[in-house]
Amino acid sequence: MLLVLSEDHKEHLSFLPKVDSAVVGEFGRIALEFLRRGTSPKIYEGAARKLSVPVETVQHGVEGLMFLMTESSKHMISEVDFLDSVLVLGFGEELNQILLQLYLQHHAQIRSILSQLPSNLPAYHNLEWRLDVQLASRPLRQQVVPTMTMRLLLADGADGGRSSRVLQTDPSSLLHLISTLEAALAAMKTSHARRIFRNIK
Amino acid sequence: MELSESVQRGLRSLAEPSTFDQSSYGVLVDVSFRSLLSAKAEPGVLDQPELKQIDQILLKQSHTAATTFILEAVKHNADKSAISSCLEELAFSAERIEIFYSTHQKHKKELERLLASIGRCPPRINDASWRLQYHVKNDQVDKVNEPFYLISLNTENEGSEEDINFTCTVEQLQDLVGKLKDAAKSVEKASQM
Numbered sequence: 502m503l504l505v506l507s508e509d510h511k512e513h514l515s516f517l518p519k520v521d522s523a524v525v526g527e528f529g530r531i532a533l534e535f536l537r538r539g540t541s542p543k544i545y546e547g548a549a550r551k552l553s554v555p556v557e558t559v560q561h562g563v564e565g566l567m568f569l570m571t572e573s574s575k576h577m578i579s580e581v582d583f584l585d586s587v588l589v590l591g592f593g594e595e596l597n598q599i600l601l602q603l604y605l606q607h608h609a610q611i612r613s614i615l616s617q618l619p620s621n622l623p624a625y626h627n628l629e630w631r632l633d634v635q636l637a638s639r640p641l642r643q644q645v646v647p648t649m650t651m652r653l654l655l656a657d658g659a660d661g662g663r664s665s666r667v668l669q670t671d672p673s674s675l676l677h678l679i680s681t682l683e684a685a686l687a688a689m690k691t692s693h694a695r696r697i698f699r700n701i702k
Numbered sequence: 703m704e705l706s707e708s709v710q711r712g713l714r715s716l717a718e719p720s721t722f723d724q725s726s727y728g729v730l731v732d733v734s735f736r737s738l739l740s741a742k743a744e745p746g747v748l749d750q751p752e753l754k755q756i757d758q759i760l761l762k763q764s765h766t767a768a769t770t771f772i773l774e775a776v777k778h779n780a781d782k783s784a785i786s787s788c789l790e791e792l793a794f795s796a797e798r799i800e801i802f803y804s805t806h807q808k809h810k811k812e813l814e815r816l817l818a819s820i821g822r823c824p825p826r827i828n829d830a831s832w833r834l835q836y837h838v839k840n841d842q843v844d845k846v847n848e849p850f851y852l853i854s855l856n857t858e859n860e861g862s863e864e865d866i867n868f869t870c871t872v873e874q875l876q877d878l879v880g881k882l883k884d885a886a887k888s889v890e891k892a893s894q895m
Binding site (some may be wrong): 554574575576577591595612613616619622624625628630632634638639640641642643644646647649650651653655660664667668669670671674675676677678679681682683685686688689693699701702 | 739776777778779814817818821823824825826827828829830831832834836838842843844845846847849850851853856857866867868870871873874875876877879880881882883884885886888889892893
């Protein structure tokens with residue numbers, strides 16, 4: 502598929518052919534750092550001073566480059582499609598190749614960063630467990646109650662914040678839990694599931 | 703078993719045939735066990751015809767002493783000799799001890815269950831429900847094409863239920879099930895010791 506770039510986007514990127522390839526490479530690096538860690542105005546100011554252009558131009562150039570990379574990675578577009586999409590900008594062959602290299606080198610990384618964004622449900626991280634026997638409590642002494650105490654660690658949201666829940670269960674509930682979740686795993690192996698996985702690509 | 707002054711006093715009056723005759727003794731013992739086991743406090747629990755002649759304050763003191771004694775006996779899993787010697791010291795006749803003990807035996811299991819349920823503990827997992835879904839795409843990434851599970855653990859804590867929801871990949875679910883099976887194996891091993 503081809504990327505359709507808006508007029509604003511094309512304008513932001515029009516800055517790129519005016520600088521030499523080393524600078525484009527540098528902008529690419531800044532764009533990726535932006536994705537990974539965010540950006541600071543100092544970086545833009547430094548570059549703007551060196552190139553004697555307004556800060557805004559540098560910022561738009563970097564952001565335009567970043568958007569080009571993320572959109573391409575999002576749709577996993579092929580080499581050919583990438584070059585065709587970029588052709589529309591009217592850059593020279595060398596610049597197109599630089600952009601392509603940037604895309605090919607980093608698209609896997611960009612995709613993994615992007616895939617961490619839309620998590621609104623906590624995701625399983627780990628389960629720690631412990632077998633205890635309750636011997637006594639304040640209201641009742643001399644008990645023998647086997648108890649499975651567990652700590653469920655969940656990774657919550659894109660910032661990777663961990664939440665942990667302490668839970669308990671008894672041996673029979675534990676067995677029920679195991680059989681229920683094993684049935685869940687078995688659902689993956691049904692012919693129905695396999696057919697869907699095969700056909701939606 | 704250690705009993706406070708007031709409990710001992712209340713029990714001594716209960717042992718007294720001049721205060722509690724045979725029938726009213728039996729009724730009070732029954733009433734005491736019942737008031738512990740009933741779900742709601744009944745204000746009219748002592749309004750039995752056999753108990754009408756007894757001085758009402760003494761009656762309440764004996765009732766309180768009896769219920770306290772019952773709870774202590776269950777709490778410490780006191781056997782027949784412990785209960786008997788305790789009541790003997792408080793001047794209970796052998797017959798009265800027997801009546802108390804047989805009623806105690808009748809209700810012991812239920813009282814134990816009641817006492818065991820009091821107290822704080824982490825939420826208990828009762829059940830789990832799951833969904834297998836195929837993630838096609840989202841607004842940030844296209845062509846994801848990955849199966850994933852939505853698991854919901856139904857937990858209960860002191861009567862209130864809560865669902866813990868989370869997602870996991872196939873590998874993560876396998877990891878979870880593996881760990882649960884390890885836990886189950888350890889329970890089995892422990893039960894054979």
